[in-house]
Amino acid sequence: MIMAVESQTSVFADWHDICGSEDITLGTGMAARLFGRQLAIFHTKEGYFALGNCDPFSGANVLARGIVGDLAGKLVVASPVYKQHFCLRTGICLEDMTVTVPVWRVVLRNGRVLVSEGER
Amino acid sequence: MNKPKLVVIGNGMVGQRFLEELVSREHGYDITVFCEESRPAYDRVQLSSYFSGSTAEDLSLVQDGFFAEHGIKLMLNDEAVAIDREAHQVISHSGQRVDYDRLVLATGSYPFVPPIPGNDRPGCHVYRTIDDLDAIQASARVSQVGVVIGGGLLGLEAAKALKDLGLETHVIEFAPQLMAVQLDTVGGNVLRRKIDTLGVRVHTGKATQRIEEGRNQLHRLVFADGELEADLILFSAGIRPRDQLARDCGLAVGERGGVVIDNYCTTSDPMISAIGEVALWDGRIYGLVAPGYDMARQLATVLCDEVCNGFCGADMSTKLKLLGVEVGSIGDAHARTEGALTCQFEDSISGVYKRLVISPDGQKLLGAVLVGDTSDYGSLLQYSLNDMTLPSSPMSLILPAGDGKPALGVDALPDTAQICSCNNVSKGGLCAAISQGCNTMAALKADTRASATCGGCAALVKQVLDAELKRQGVAVNNHLCEHFPYSRQEMYHLVRVNNIRSFDELLERFGQGHGCDICKPASASILASCWNDYVLDERHVGLQDTNDNFLANLQKDGSYSVVPRVPGGEITPEKLIVIGEVAQRYDLYTKITGGQRIDLFGARVEQLPLIWRDLINAGFESGHAYGKSLRTVKSCVGSTWCRYGVQDSVAMAILVEERYRGLRSPHKLKMAVSGCTRECAEAQSKDVGVIATEKGWNLYLCGNGGMKPRHAELFASDLDDDTLIRYIDRFLMFYIRTADRLQRTSVWRDNLEGGLAYLQDVIINDSLGLAAELEVQMQAVIDTYECEWKRTVEDPQALRRFRSFINDDSADEAIVYVRERGQKRPARAEEKLITLESAS
Numbered sequence: 001m002i003m004a005v006e007s008q009t010s011v012f013a014d015w016h017d018i019c020g021s022e023d024i025t026l027g028t029g030m031a032a033r034l035f036g037r038q039l040a041i042f043h044t045k046e047g048y049f050a051l052g053n054c055d056p057f058s059g060a061n062v063l064a065r066g067i068v069g070d071l072a073g074k075l076v077v078a079s080p081v082y083k084q085h086f087c088l089r090t091g092i093c094l095e096d097m098t099v100t101v102p103v104w105r106v107v108l109r110n111g112r113v114l115v116s117e118g119e120r
Numbered sequence: 121m122n123k124p125k126l127v128v129i130g131n132g133m134v135g136q137r138f139l140e141e142l143v144s145r146e147h148g149y150d151i152t153v154f155c156e157e158s159r160p161a162y163d164r165v166q167l168s169s170y171f172s173g174s175t176a177e178d179l180s181l182v183q184d185g186f187f188a189e190h191g192i193k194l195m196l197n198d199e200a201v202a203i204d205r206e207a208h209q210v211i212s213h214s215g216q217r218v219d220y221d222r223l224v225l226a227t228g229s230y231p232f233v234p235p236i237p238g239n240d241r242p243g244c245h246v247y248r249t250i251d252d253l254d255a256i257q258a259s260a261r262v263s264q265v266g267v268v269i270g271g272g273l274l275g276l277e278a279a280k281a282l283k284d285l286g287l288e289t290h291v292i293e294f295a296p297q298l299m300a301v302q303l304d305t306v307g308g309n310v311l312r313r314k315i316d317t318l319g320v321r322v323h324t325g326k327a328t329q330r331i332e333e334g335r336n337q338l339h340r341l342v343f344a345d346g347e348l349e350a351d352l353i354l355f356s357a358g359i360r361p362r363d364q365l366a367r368d369c370g371l372a373v374g375e376r377g378g379v380v381i382d383n384y385c386t387t388s389d390p391m392i393s394a395i396g397e398v399a400l401w402d403g404r405i406y407g408l409v410a411p412g413y414d415m416a417r418q419l420a421t422v423l424c425d426e427v428c429n430g431f432c433g434a435d436m437s438t439k440l441k442l443l444g445v446e447v448g449s450i451g452d453a454h455a456r457t458e459g460a461l462t463c464q465f466e467d468s469i470s471g472v473y474k475r476l477v478i479s480p481d482g483q484k485l486l487g488a489v490l491v492g493d494t495s496d497y498g499s500l501l502q503y504s505l506n507d508m509t510l511p512s513s514p515m516s517l518i519l520p521a522g523d524g525k526p527a528l529g530v531d532a533l534p535d536t537a538q539i540c541s542c543n544n545v546s547k548g549g550l551c552a553a554i555s556q557g558c559n560t561m562a563a564l565k566a567d568t569r570a571s572a573t574c575g576g577c578a579a580l581v582k583q584v585l586d587a588e589l590k591r592q593g594v595a596v597n598n599h600l601c602e603h604f605p606y607s608r609q610e611m612y613h614l615v616r617v618n619n620i621r622s623f624d625e626l627l628e629r630f631g632q633g634h635g636c637d638i639c640k641p642a643s644a645s646i647l648a649s650c651w652n653d654y655v656l657d658e659r660h661v662g663l664q665d666t667n668d669n670f671l672a673n674l675q676k677d678g679s680y681s682v683v684p685r686v687p688g689g690e691i692t693p694e695k696l697i698v699i700g701e702v703a704q705r706y707d708l709y710t711k712i713t714g715g716q717r718i719d720l721f722g723a724r725v726e727q728l729p730l731i732w733r734d735l736i737n738a739g740f741e742s743g744h745a746y747g748k749s750l751r752t753v754k755s756c757v758g759s760t761w762c763r764y765g766v767q768d769s770v771a772m773a774i775l776v777e778e779r780y781r782g783l784r785s786p787h788k789l790k791m792a793v794s795g796c797t798r799e800c801a802e803a804q805s806k807d808v809g810v811i812a813t814e815k816g817w818n819l820y821l822c823g824n825g826g827m828k829p830r831h832a833e834l835f836a837s838d839l840d841d842d843t844l845i846r847y848i849d850r851f852l853m854f855y856i857r858t859a860d861r862l863q864r865t866s867v868w869r870d871n872l873e874g875g876l877a878y879l880q881d882v883i884i885n886d887s888l889g890l891a892a893e894l895e896v897q898m899q900a901v902i903d904t905y906e907c908e909w910k911r912t913v914e915d916p917q918a919l920r921r922f923r924s925f926i927n928d929d930s931a932d933e934a935i936v937y938v939r940e941r942g943q944k945r946p947a948r949a950e951e952k953l954i955t956l957e958s959a960s
C-alpha cells in the first residue's frame with residue numbers, strides 16, 4: 001500500500017502541503033487555497049479527495065461544506081445549496097452528467113495531506 | 121327459525137381466525153364461544169413485544185365490537201370443563217350447559233413443565249399467555265438472575281425477554297445443541313457462539329435434577345455436574361396439546377396427545393372438529409400458527425358446505441431473529457432424505473453459517489439452515505416450496521452478495537407461489553390486490569393479511585409490491601435510502617432500543633455503505649432527539665444538514681444568517697440595541713422575520729463565532745433557525761396590556777419556547793400562544809397553537825402555513841398550565857417517534873390512521889400506555905439542553921471548522937455586496953464582475 005502511494009507520487013512532480021491529516025474531521029470536508037484557487041478537501045473512510053470548491057449550480061464556494069457519502073457505489077458530496085451530488089473521484093454531477101467540477105490528486109505522506117498542482 | 125348451534129371452545133389465535141373465516145361467509149349458525157382467558161384472542165406470536173412496550177390492546181386480534189356485530193356469544197373467563205356427547209352439551213366452569221349441533225375444539229396447547237422436584241417453587245414460570253408475562257414481569261422486578269429451561273425457539277425468545285428485563289440470563293438445554301428441531305449441529309453451535317457473545321450464558325447437555333432453596337439467590341438448580349443459582353426460572357421445554365376435554369369424553373387422541381383429525385378437521389365424532397395446536401393430523405401436531413390458520417379456513421368451508429380441498433399438511437419452515445441473531449430453517453434441515461446432497465458456507469468470524477440440502481439429482485432444494493444471515497431465506501423458501509430447478513451451482517445462492525449471485529427475482533415466481541404462508545397468500549393474490557390500488561405495505565397487509573402474522577414474509581411481500589408497482593410505473597418505498605432498509609420510525613426505534621449513540625454504530629449494525637445526505641441528517645436528528653448530544657461533536661458533525669453543520673442558515677452566496685432566540689417575541693430595549701450594534705459591527709443586513717425576531721444576514725463562516733460571542737455576552741442564545749427543531753413561539757401581547765386578553769399569553773409563550781428550545785424533530789416546529797379568541801398570534805396555523813380561554817387554555821395541534829396551509833385542530837379545551845404542558849410533551853415526543861423524515865406535524869396527522877380521535881386517545885387517555893415514557897424522554901431532552909452556540913464558541917475543536925480556508929486566513933472573494941436602501945445585499949453576477957474589475 002505504502003509502495004503504491006510512493007510510486008504514484010513520483011509521477012507527479014509538484015505536491016503541495018495543505019494540512020495535517022488530523023486537521024479535517026473524518027467524514028467532513030474543508031476548503032483550501034492553492035495558488036488562488038479554491039479546493040474542497042474531503043476526508044472519508046476511503047481516503048482524502050479534492051474537488052473544486054465552487055458549486056456550479058449556485059456559483060457559491062461551498063462544496064467543502066456538503067455532506068459526504070455514497071450513492072449507488074460512488075463516493076459523493078452533496079452540494080449544500082441545491083443538493084446535487086458530485087462524484088469525489090471524477091467530479092461528475094450525478095444528476096446532470098454534463099456538469100463537472102475539477103478534481104485534484106491527493107496523497108497522504110508523513111501525516112500531511114498533499115495535493116498535486118494541475119487538475120487531474 | 122331455529123339456527124343450528126355451533127359452540128367453539130377456546131378463543132386463541134386459531135379459534136378467532138376460524139370465527140373470522142366463518143363470518144366472512146354465509147354461515148347461518150348461532151355461535152357461542154368459551155374463552156378461558158380474561159381477554160379475547162390476542163397475538164401470541166408477538167407476545168414478547170409486550171415487554172418492549174406493546175399493550176394488551178395492541179396485541180388484540182379482535183376488532184372492536186366484533187362479537188356484538190356478528191351476534192356471537194362470548195363467554196369470557198369461563199372454561200369448558202366437560203363435553204356431554206350424548207346430550208350434545210358443553211358444560212362450563214361457571215355451571216352453564218350449552219347445547220351444540222356442531223362443536224369445535226380450539227383449545228391450543230399448554231407449556232410442558234418437566235417433572236423436576238421443586239418445579240412449583242414461587243418464581244417458576246411458563247411463557248404462553250399475557251397473564252404469564254405479567255407474572256414474569258413482577259418477579260423480574262425482584263430478581264437478578266434468570267434461567268430459561270429449554271433452548272428451543274421459544275426458550276431463546278424467552279431468554280431475550282429476560283435479558284431485556286435486565287436480568288443476568290442463562291439458558292439450560294438438555295440436548296447437546298440449541299434449537300435441535302430446526303438446526304443441524306454446526307448451525308446450533310454457530311448460534312450458540314453468537315448468543316454467548318451477547319451476554320446470555322448457554323449451557324447445553326445439562327439435565328436439571330432438582331430445584332431447591334438457593335444460598336445467594338432464591339433457587340439453586342442442581343445438575344448431574346454442577347449447579348446454578350437463580351431467582352427466576354422459566355420453563356420452555358415444549359408444548360402439549362390441551363386434549364383433556366376430548367380424552368374425558370372418549371374422542372380418539374394420539375399416543376402422545378392431540379385430538380385426531382382427518383383432512384376436514386373432523387374428530388372421531390363427526391359432530392366435533394378440532395383445529396390449531398390441539399389437533400393431531402397425520403400423526404403430527406403443528407406448533408406454528410400458519411397450519412392452524414389453514415385448518416381454520418378449511419373447517420369454515422366445510423361448515424358452510426363449500427367445496428373444500430381439505431388440510432394437507434403444512435410447511436414448517438421458519439425464519440426469525442433470536443436475541444438479535446437471524447435464524448432460518450427450511451424443509452428437511454437435517455438432510456434426512458435418502459441420498460440428499462449438502463453444501464455449506466461458513467464464516468466463523470462474522471458468525472454466518474448456511475447449509476443447503478439438495479435432492480440426490482442436484483436439481484431441487486429440499487431444505488436449508490441459515491444462521492447469522494437470513495437474507496437468502498425468502499428466495500430459498502420459494503425454490504423449495506415451488507419445486508423450482510436450482511441453478512447449476514447451488515452454492516452461489518448462499519455466497520455473500522455481490523459475487524454474481526443469481527437473483528431469484530420475484531418475477532421468476534409463478535402466480536401460484538405462496539408468499540405468505542401464515543395467511544396463505546399467493547403472489548397472484550398480492551398482484552390482484554396491488555392492481556386494485558393497494559400500493560403501500562400497510563394497504564396490502566390490511567387487504568390480504570400478507571405479513572400480518574409472523575412477519576417473516578414481509579421482505580418478499582415488499583419485493584412483490586415493488587416489482588408490481590415498478591411494472592405499473594409507480595415507485596414507492598419507505599426505506600430511508602439505499603443505506604438503510606428501514607423507515608424513519610423503525611430507525612428511531614433501533615436507536616432507542618439498542619441504545620445507539622453514533623451514526624457509525626448505526627450503520628455498522630443496521631445499514632450498509634457510507635451513508636448519504638438523506639440518512640446522515642435523519643440519523644443525526646434521531647440521535648439528537650434521543651440523547652441530545654452536542655451536534656458538532658466529532659461523531660456527529662459530518663452528519664448534520666448544511667445549516668446545522670455551521671449552526672446558521674446558508675444563503676445563496678455561501679454566506680450565513682444569524683438568528684438569536686427572542687422567546688415569545690419579547691425583547692428589552694437593551695437587547696435590541698445589542699442586536700443593532702452587532703449588525704453594525706459586522707455590517708449585517710437586518711430584517712424582522714415572520715417569526716417575531718430579527719435575522720442578521722451576510723456573515724461569512726469565519727465571522728459566525730465572533731458574532732455569536734458578542735451576542736452570547738449580551739445574554740442571547742441560539743434561535744435554532746437552522747435546525748429541524750423548535751423555531752419560534754409567536755405570542756400576542758395578551759392580558760398584561762390588551763383590553764381583551766384573558767391570560768398572560770406572553771408568559772406562556774416564553775415558558776413553552778424555553779421548554780422546547782433545541783428539541784430536534786423530524787421537521788421544524790412552530791408554535792404560538794394567543795391571549796384570547798381574537799387570535800392575534802395566529803396559533804391555529806402552527807404545529808402547536810395555544811389560545812387562552814376564561815378557564816385556561818385551548819390546545820390546537822398540527823397546523824401549518826407554508827406551501828399547503830392547514831388549520832390546526834382543537835385538541836383539548838380549558839386546560840390548566842400543567843396539563844397543557846403535559847399534553848404538548850407527549851404530543852411532541854409521539855410525533856418525533858413516529859413521523860417520517862421531513863414530515864411536518866400536519867402531514868403526519870393526515871396520515872395517522874384513526875385521525876384526531878386516535879391522537880387524543882394516545883395523548884389524553886394514554887391508550888398505548890406510552891405517556892409516562894414520552895414524558896420522561898422529553899424531560900431528558902429538556903434537562904440536557906445547552907445553547908449550541910455557547911458551547912461552540914468555547915470549544916476549540918469545533919471552532920477549527922469555522923474558517924473559510926484550512927490553510928489560509930483570507931475571506932471568500934466570491935462573497936460580494938452592494939448597498940441598497942441603506943443596507944448591504946449580495947451583488948448580482950453582473951454587479952460582481954464590475955466590483956472585481958474595479959478592485960484589480
Ligand code: SRM
Pocket residue numbers: 673674675681682683711712713714715716717718719745751752788790805806823824825826827828864
Ligand atoms: C426568515 C424567514 C422569512 C422572513 O424574512 O420573515 C424565513 C426564511 C426561510 N424559510 Fe420560512 N422563514 C420565515 C418564516 C416562515 C413562516 C411564517 C412563520 O413561521 O410564522 C412560514 C409559514 C409557516 C409554517 O412554516 O407553517 C415559513 C415557511 C417555510 C417553509 C414551508 C414549510 C412548509 O411546511 O410548507 C420552508 C421550506 C421548508 O422548511 O422546507 C421555509 C424555509 C425557509 C428558509 C430556511 C429556506 C432555506 O432553507 O434557506 C429560509 C431561510 C432563513 C434564513 O436564512 O434565516 N419556510 N417560513 C422567517 C423566519 C422566521 C423565524 O424567525 O424563524
Ligand SMILES: Cc1cc2nc3c(=O)[nH]c(=O)nc-3n(C[C@H](O)[C@H](O)[C@H](O)COP(=O)(O)OP(=O)(O)OC[C@H]3O[C@@H](n4cnc5c(N)ncnc54)[C@H](O)[C@@H]3O)c2cc1C
Pocket residue numbers: 129130131132133134135136154155156157164165166167168198199200201226227228229247248249274277362365395396397398406407408409410412440574
Ligand atoms: C411466546 C410465543 C411465541 C410464538 N411465536 C410463534 C411464531 O413466531 N410463529 C408461529 O407460527 N407460532 C408461534 N407461536 C405459536 C402460536 O402462538 C400458536 O401456534 C397459536 O397460538 C396456536 O393457536 P391456537 O388457537 O391453537 O392456540 P392458542 O392460541 O393457545 O389458543 C387456545 C385458547 O384456548 C383456551 N382454552 C383452552 N382450553 C379451554 C377450555 N377448556 N375452555 C375455554 N378455553 C380454553 C386457552 O386459554 C387459549 O386462550 C408462539 C407461541 C408463543 C407462546
Ligand code: SF4
Pocket residue numbers: 756757758759762763764765766769794795796797798799800801
Ligand atoms: S389575541 Fe386577543 S389578547 Fe391577544 S392581542 Fe389579539 S385581541 Fe389582544
Ligand code: FES
Pocket residue numbers: 539540541542543570571572573574575576577578
Ligand atoms: S408468512 Fe407469517 S405473516 Fe406471512
